[in-house]
Amino acid sequence: MYGVLLIAGGRTHQENYAPLFAADPRSKLIGVVEDRDDRFARSLGLPFLPDLDAALARPDVHIASIAVGLERRGRIAVQAARAGKHIFMDKPLAASAEDARAIVASCRESRVRSHMDTMVRSHWAARARQVVASGRLGELRSIHCDLLFAKGQAGTAPLAPPRREHFPPRRFTFVDSKRELMTTGVYSLALLAWLTNRPVRTVWATTSNYFFAEHHRNDVEDFGMIALTLEGGLTATLTAGRIGWSSDPAGGPNRLLLIGSRATLRIDAYQPRLELYNDDPPWTPPPVNPADPMGFWKSTQAESGVKPKPTWLVDSLASPITEAAYFLDCLDQNRESDMSAARAAEGIEILMAAYRSAATGELVRL
Amino acid sequence: MAYLTWLGGSVQEALTQKRIGTPVALRAFFLLSPDHGLLLPTLAEALTTAAGWFQSPLTRVYALGGVRGGEITALAEFSAGQTALLTAATLRDPTPLADLLVIGNHGTLRHQDHPESFQPGRADPQLARALERSLAAGVPVDVER
Numbered sequence: 001m002y003g004v005l006l007i008a009g010g011r012t013h014q015e016n017y018a019p020l021f022a023a024d025p026r027s028k029l030i031g032v033v034e035d036r037d038d039r040f041a042r043s044l045g046l047p048f049l050p051d052l053d054a055a056l057a058r059p060d061v062h063i064a065s066i067a068v069g070l071e072r073r074g075r076i077a078v079q080a081a082r083a084g085k086h087i088f089m090d091k092p093l094a095a096s097a098e099d100a101r102a103i104v105a106s107c108r109e110s111r112v113r114s115h116m117d118t119m120v121r122s123h124w125a126a127r128a129r130q131v132v133a134s135g136r137l138g139e140l141r142s143i144h145c146d147l148l149f150a151k152g153q154a155g156t157a158p159l160a161p162p163r164r165e166h167f168p169p170r171r172f173t174f175v176d177s178k179r180e181l182m183t184t185g186v187y188s189l190a191l192l193a194w195l196t197n198r199p200v201r202t203v204w205a206t207t208s209n210y211f212f213a214e215h216h217r218n219d220v221e222d223f224g225m226i227a228l229t230l231e232g233g234l235t236a237t238l239t240a241g242r243i244g245w246s247s248d249p250a251g252g253p254n255r256l257l258l259i260g261s262r263a264t265l266r267i268d269a270y271q272p273r274l275e276l277y278n279d280d281p282p283w284t285p286p287p288v289n290p291a292d293p294m295g296f297w298k299s300t301q302a303e304s305g306v307k308p309k310p311t312w313l314v315d316s317l318a319s320p321i322t323e324a325a326y327f328l329d330c331l332d333q334n335r336e337s338d339m340s341a342a343r344a345a346e347g348i349e350i351l352m353a354a355y356r357s358a359a360t361g362e363l364v365r366l
Numbered sequence: 367m368a369y370l371t372w373l374g375g376s377v378q379e380a381l382t383q384k385r386i387g388t389p390v391a392l393r394a395f396f397l398l399s400p401d402h403g404l405l406l407p408t409l410a411e412a413l414t415t416a417a418g419w420f421q422s423p424l425t426r427v428y429a430l431g432g433v434r435g436g437e438i439t440a441l442a443e444f445s446a447g448q449t450a451l452l453t454a455a456t457l458r459d460p461t462p463l464a465d466l467l468v469i470g471n472h473g474t475l476r477h478q479d480h481p482e483s484f485q486p487g488r489a490d491p492q493l494a495r496a497l498e499r500s501l502a503a504g505v506p507v508d509v510e511r
């Protein structure tokens with residue numbers, strides 16, 4: 001039985017991870033540490049632990065599930081790995097390439113396993129990988145990933161003057177906004193690495209403030225695009241961002257186009273689907289919740305009364321295996337995750353290159 | 367009427383209603399013809415059309431891929447801060463595809479079509495040259511006006 005220490009709790013992605021570990025018979029939640037209060041711990045019937053060092057020293061803790069704010073993630077992940085705990089990481093891995101490298105090094109030195117949450121466990125990602133492996137597309141020429149979250153009350157950002165990016169990015173997360181190229185783009189970069197196993201050679205990127213006054217006020221982007229070249233001449237692009245509650249019939253565009261020398265493959269995460277139209281009142285976005293205006297967290301969405309959008313009925317969004325179950329499989333079988341800290345760190349290098357490119361307007365070579 | 371000319375007008379008419387607010391970004395895919403020679407003209411024409419929707423001239427473009435490989439993508443910046451990512455590829459499958467996602471600050475406008483025949487319109491030669499320059503140099507280039 002793996003004991004799981006939850007590092008961070010309410011209003012973090014721990015709200016998603018904790019139930020996954022709780023549901024798996026191979027793991028047991030031990031307690032919550034590094035949370036602002038004990039409400040999340042109490043909701044799970046767990047002790048709220050006051051001290052991280054002491055919690056990490058517990059012999060009944062084997063896995064640290066780390067969902068603290070991005071700016072603190074690197075330091076705490078290193079601390080957990082050095083304490084000999086396997087680390088299950090919220091995405092993105094870290095706020096800088098240096099932090100990411102430190103996490104990788106500490107895992108290696110301490111001989112612990114690592115894993116970062118992504119979307120590669122989904123049905124549609126598995127299908128993409130299977131088709132690429134089959135050779136049906138011929139030689140893969142390009143991959144295009146669009147992932148945009150339909151959340152937040154859009155239309156409040158001033159559109160002029162255009163955003164001016166700066167490098168290095170100083171802060172990523174606020175209560176009311178996050179750097180969306182980092183937050184959303186990380187999924188597509190992880191998918192790209194997972195599908196191709198090829199290193200990225202060049203990066204050109206743009207960042208923008210199109211939608212939200214909150215992002216504009218905090219000087220963080222709500223939208224971005226990246227164009228990449230990879231080893232062997234493969235090219236890739238991604239669009240990433242948060243574009244407003246009412247911009248999509250579901251959670252936002254989430255699609256993939258693979259172009260090969262012989263054929264192309266288009267995947268939409270919301271296909272196949274049923275579409276239902278009736279005389280129910282139309283879906284309306286929730287009122288703005290000052291505690292979480294962008295709808296980042298499950299708990300605050302529930303507080304705000306966010307209702308599921310009723311038109312598209314999709315039953316294939318659930319992954320065949322949860323992230324927690326996958327990581328527990330890795331530990332059981334003593335093998336590296338396919339989304340280890342080392343692989344996730346490559347994504348951070350690319351994202352930092354993207355911010356440098358957006359700030360300078362130049363192509364960045366890796 | 368050339369396909370992109372028709373599409374450009376149709377989208378422009380919808381944008382005029384302001385239901386998606388101000389258009390700020392575009393994602394487009396064109397897999398329309400087996401002819402490699404149409405890739406650059408298609409992209410150039412689409413970028414010109416996007417500049418019209420944005421009411422903002424194109425300032426910088428980065429093209430990657432290549433005519434020989436049958437696939438070119440352009441990431442473009444416009445003077446008022448809009449961005450566009452457009453991909454044109456030769457037709458490898460039985461079904462052609464034109465896919466547009468126009469993103470406004472108050473919503474999105476989408477178009478997906480499988481046109482049976484594709485007639486290119488008139489591409490801006492200066493823009494086509496900018497795309498060629500970027501492809502040849504492997505870097506973004508300014509678009510001179």
